[in-house]
Amino acid sequence: MTHPESEVEGHPLARPPDPERRARILARATDHVLAHGLAGLSLRPLAAALGTSTRMLLYDFGSKEQLVTELLAEARRRQALLYAERFHAPGASRRETVELAWEWLTAEERAPYMRLLFEVYVDAMARPEAYADGGSALVADWLGFFAPLLRGSDVDSVDVTVILAVLRGLLLDRLTAPDPERTDRAFARFAALLRD
Template sequence: MGRPPDPARRERTLARATDYVLGHGLVGLSLRPLAAALGTSPRMLLYDFGSKQELVAAVLAEARRRGAARLAENLPPQATSPEGHLRGIWAWFSEPERAGYVRLMFEVHADGLVHPENYPNQAEAITGWFNALNTTFRDIATGPDDTVAPTLVMAVIRGLLFDLTTTGDRRRTDHALDRFCELLWH
């Protein structure tokens, strides 16, 4: 009989694998180099996660969990204003320290267009923001079930992040966010 699974080891491995993917991305991810970087073996990765696909799914879920927790910890109180909340979201996501999260988000979106079977929960990750954003931006929403307002906010943030990531033009993208806020609230 084989050794029983060790949940603590799996969690440690997941944390380190998530750090690795945030630093290196998913493109060309191979179990052998990943295992070497983590000080384990490909066999142990498969033992703990079942397959490379399940490992990647766990890493993406952990990255989303970390990102959401850190965003919640670092945003100004929601009571300030919806505009302040939007500016806080932009400030947090656009910081250079978040580059790994932003690159991973775009990498998953792009790969998901070609290989949607690899990311069965991708739509849930996007729609999961609707309730939080709808509550925050109720002054631009048309009702409690409005998904257009949060979709618009997410599209602008994603577009500006893509622009910032590819061009590095912080001044222009910050000004574009300022203009978006003006259009919504002034």
């Protein structure tokens, strides 16, 4: 005999959702993807790595796509917190701000976030339908982060776009063909061109 109050998502006697377990699984799934990337992500190996089952992942998140959406949001949330902790440089010039950003973005501990960022960029170009916003949040995140840092009457969205394009290009180069000295020299030359 089943009880209506025991029916969850159409499964008789299913356990009610456990938000704490779901949050723990999401945090661990995010850690896993930061360490191993998204390419070829499959629920069965992911579930095994997380010490759960495919069935429970689907129960908690509904679909692989929803899980990926949420773990990408979690990675972005973590990155935003790290940004907020690092960037408090009132009175810094544009050049100093960009130099601080480069130093922070190229730190070894940021590499998993940067690799995931570029992996999602490429995936969003190939499969925009897989992202609710077609991937535009990736660009909006960077613009939203940098625009306030580069305050000043002569800073506009085009300036921020140019600075971000250079940073992303050098980061991609650095991650793909690791040559830190070359990319650091290229960045230094770019930074020298910035007006204070």
